[in-house]
Amino acid sequence: METIKRLKELCLPVLEECNVILYDIKWQGNGKERTLEVSIMHEDGSMDLDTCALVSDRLSEVLDSAEELQTSYMLEVCSPGAEREIRDPSELAKMDEPYVFVRLKHPINKKLEWYGTVVKYEDGVLHFRYRDKAAQKETEIPEEDIDYLRLAVRL
Numbered sequence: 001m002e003t004i005k006r007l008k009e010l011c012l013p014v015l016e017e018c019n020v021i022l023y024d025i026k027w028q029g030n031g032k033e034r035t036l037e038v039s040i041m042h043e044d045g046s047m048d049l050d051t052c053a054l055v056s057d058r059l060s061e062v063l064d065s066a067e068e069l070q071t072s073y074m075l076e077v078c079s080p081g082a083e084r085e086i087r088d089p090s091e092l093a094k095m096d097e098p099y100v101f102v103r104l105k106h107p108i109n110k111k112l113e114w115y116g117t118v119v120k121y122e123d124g125v126l127h128f129r130y131r132d133k134a135a136q137k138e139t140e141i142p143e144e145d146i147d148y149l150r151l152a153v154r155l
Contacts, residue, residue: 007036010066014058015040020051023080034073036063039080045095045151047079086149092121102128103148108139115152 023039041047056077063069102114116130126141
């Protein structure tokens with residue numbers, strides 16, 4: 001775990017220079033097949049291939065000279081994905097009405113799982129618009145009632 005903390009310290013200046021945010025950093029695999037996966041995104045939650053390539057090149061330079069990484073590994077710089085987990089609901093305030101999946105700790109209208117649009121997030125409350133049969137409805141969900149929250153792809 002200490003190694004991951006140190007790797008974050010090494011990566012952050014490069015990420016700031018490239019105007020991206022670190023979503024996650026973790027080791028995948030073991031032995032000779034180890035991959036250091038660095039998930040990044042722009043402040044609005046988006047990501048593009050050119051930025052991933054740029055960050056990968058810059059991180060390679062920094063990490064290849066780091067004492068912590070004197071073993072063989074592959075570096076993978078990627079997006080956290082279209083359906084990434086929202087770890088802090090305040091991230092939603094930076095997005096324009098994101099479509100999400102939310103699982104609650106306690107049911108609302110006898111349902112624990114919901115898909116819908118976040119109208120806004122403020123003061124620890126998720127203002128949520130969803131479809132119930134043919135009708136559009138809205139509800140408020142306190143942050144403490146959220147068990148799991150992620151972006152969702154609308155099909």
